[in-house]
Amino acid sequence: MIKKFTVALTYNVKPEVPTKVSNNSTQSYLQSESLLDKYAEWDTYETIYAIRDALAVHHNVIMIEANEDAYEKFRNLRPDIVFNVAEGAHGISREAQIPAILDMLQIPYTGSDPLTLSLCLDKSRTKEVLTYYGIPNSKFVVSHGENGFAGKELNFPLILKPIGEGSSKGIFNSSFVNDYETFTKTLIENVEKYNQPFIVEEYLPGREFTVAVLGNGNETRTLPIVEVNFSELPKDMIPIYSYEAKWILDTRDNPLDIFSCPAQIDTELYNKINEIVLKTYSVLNCKDWSRIDVRLDANGEPNIIEVNPLPGVLPNPDDNSCYPKAARAAGMDYTQMVNEVLQVALKRNGLA
Numbered sequence: 001m002i003k004k005f006t007v008a009l010t011y012n013v014k015p016e017v018p019t020k021v022s023n024n025s026t027q028s029y030l031q032s033e034s035l036l037d038k039y040a041e042w043d044t045y046e047t048i049y050a051i052r053d054a055l056a057v058h059h060n061v062i063m064i065e066a067n068e069d070a071y072e073k074f075r076n077l078r079p080d081i082v083f084n085v086a087e088g089a090h091g092i093s094r095e096a097q098i099p100a101i102l103d104m105l106q107i108p109y110t111g112s113d114p115l116t117l118s119l120c121l122d123k124s125r126t127k128e129v130l131t132y133y134g135i136p137n138s139k140f141v142v143s144h145g146e147n148g149f150a151g152k153e154l155n156f157p158l159i160l161k162p163i164g165e166g167s168s169k170g171i172f173n174s175s176f177v178n179d180y181e182t183f184t185k186t187l188i189e190n191v192e193k194y195n196q197p198f199i200v201e202e203y204l205p206g207r208e209f210t211v212a213v214l215g216n217g218n219e220t221r222t223l224p225i226v227e228v229n230f231s232e233l234p235k236d237m238i239p240i241y242s243y244e245a246k247w248i249l250d251t252r253d254n255p256l257d258i259f260s261c262p263a264q265i266d267t268e269l270y271n272k273i274n275e276i277v278l279k280t281y282s283v284l285n286c287k288d289w290s291r292i293d294v295r296l297d298a299n300g301e302p303n304i305i306e307v308n309p310l311p312g313v314l315p316n317p318d319d320n321s322c323y324p325k326a327a328r329a330a331g332m333d334y335t336q337m338v339n340e341v342l343q344v345a346l347k348r349n350g351l352a
Contacts, residue, residue, distance in 0.1 A: 005351070007059045007342065008079035009052050010086045010098050010109075012066050014042040042087055043312075050315035054338035055083060066098050074105055081351065082109035083342055085310060092164045092196075093118045095310060108349035110341055112287045112309040120284060120307045121164050123199045133283045135276060136303045138295075140201040145191030156180075157203040159240065160187055162194045170194050176203065176238040204303055206296025208241065209263055211277045212311065212326035213290045214340065216348050220281060222274055223326035227263035232256045241293075255318050261329045273302050280304050288345045291323050313338070 048063075055061045064073045066086030074082070082102055088094025096114035103114065112120075119125050124142045131137065139154060142163065157178040162170035170190065177183040183200075191198055208230070212223040230239035233256070265273075277292045284307060291311035294302045314321035315334050327337035346352035 002058045003352075005059045005080040005346070006062065007055050008062050008064050008074070008077065008082045009048070009055060010064045010066050010070065010082055010084050011048045011051075012042040012087050012089065013048060014044050043085060044314075046316070047312075047314050048085075050334060051083065051085065051313065051338055054335040055342065057335055058339060059342075070098065071101050071105075074101060074107060078105075079107065081342070081346060081349065082107060083338075083345075084109045084111050085313070087310060092122055095121050108345070108351065110288050110345040112285070112290070116285045116287070117309055120286075120309050123161060123163050123306075124197075126284070126307055127199075129283060130280065130304055133279070135280055135283070136297070136301060137305065138201045138204050138297070138303055140199055142197050143187060143191070143200055144197045145188045154200060154202050156183075158183060159201045159203050160190060161199045161201065162190070163197045163199055165194070165196075171240065171242050173238050173240075173242055175242065176240060204295040204297050204305070206298065206300060208239075208293070208295045208305075209265075209273060209302075210291055210293045210322045210326075211273065212323045213277060213281050213286065213292060214288070215344050216287055219344075220278060222277055223323075224262035224329035225265070225270065225273060226259050226261040226322045226326055227265070229258050229260055232258045255320060259320055259322065259325060261322075261325050269300075269302075276302050276304060280307060284309075287348065289323075289341050 052061050052063065062077060062079060064070055064077070064082075066088060082098075084098055084102075086095075086098045088097050093114070095117040099109055099111070099117060100114045102109045111117075119129065124140070127137050127140055141154065157176060159171075160175045160177065160183075174186060175190075177186055187198060187200070208228040210226045210228070212226075213220060214223060215221050228241055233239065273294050277294065280292055281290055286307070286309050289311060291308040292304065293306035293308070295305045297303055311323040312321050313323050313334075315324065317325070317328070324334055324337060327334075332340060343352060
């Protein structure tokens with residue numbers, strides 16, 4: 001019999017923001033004076049309520065929004081554990097803010113600690129740690145825009161990414177550049193638009209995968225690997241999982257057949273991906289769960305391109321959310337998946 005706990009679900013909810021879509025696919029599909037991808041990392045009420053309902057099958061659930069009132073609510077309500085999916089709102093440490101509060105109050109929570117969450121959100125620091133441990137990732141520099149191209153030792157084509165964003169925020173079809181003039185113009189525009197440095201990476205031309213990870217220590221395991229099928233994108237789209245691909249082209253009403261799970265790969269490649277993912281999870285000190293993105297280089301060797309210690313978990317299969325997709329391939333429905341994450345966190349905290 002499962003022991004019943006009082007579980008607080010902490011979250012950020014995505015406001016309703018109208019999106020105007022352009023048919024000119026040679027440019028960004030988003031046309032707006034504001035940043036329509038501003039809240040890309042936050043969850044909808046549909047997702048938040050789905051997590052709540054999954055937890056409520058076995059536990060008492062209270063809802064605490066990750067805003068300025070959260071500290072007092074945690075301090076007064078004192079839940080047994082917190083199921084944390086809050087992305088935060090401000091700064092490079094935003095994903096760490098709720099866990100830092102919970103550490104101060106000595107309240108256990110699911111997922112990684114503040115240091116890991118801050119480290120993984122900063123793409124340059126993540127890549128520096130991976131490089132130190134000999135974990136392959138594409139060659140890169142960090143640019144603040146004002147000095148133009150600070151890394152002429154890199155080889156075109158290049159990919160530009162904001163240093164501290166997730167959910168493909170700030171990564172568009174136009175983020176792929178193949179010449180110095182386009183690079184300089186795009187970089188300066190984006191640094192100003194997003195008010196942060198940008199990672200400049202050498203483009204990896206091979207297949208792309210994402211791997212859901214669950215557990216801690218020797219019990220950590222990967223779920224069935226998901227492959228991204230870029231052949232499903234329009235022909236004029238660069239084969240990257242950009243904001244347009246994730247949020248504009250692939251919709252519930254018109255879903256793209258963009259993922260395969262389990263990925264159709266041979267045993268050698270499976271073992272290589274599995275090894276690099278588990279090593280990454282370990283050296284970055286991820287806890288309970290994460291989703292780690294991998295791309296093959298020109299020689300077919302796996303490289304880490306992104307670490308997501310707060311993976312998205314959209315409940316509707318038509319939304320193509322990769323962690324739930326991998327869980328379903330492993331034989332878990334949505335409720336089982338959510339409660340398995342909670343269970344490994346309870347065990348890690350000595351509560352199970």
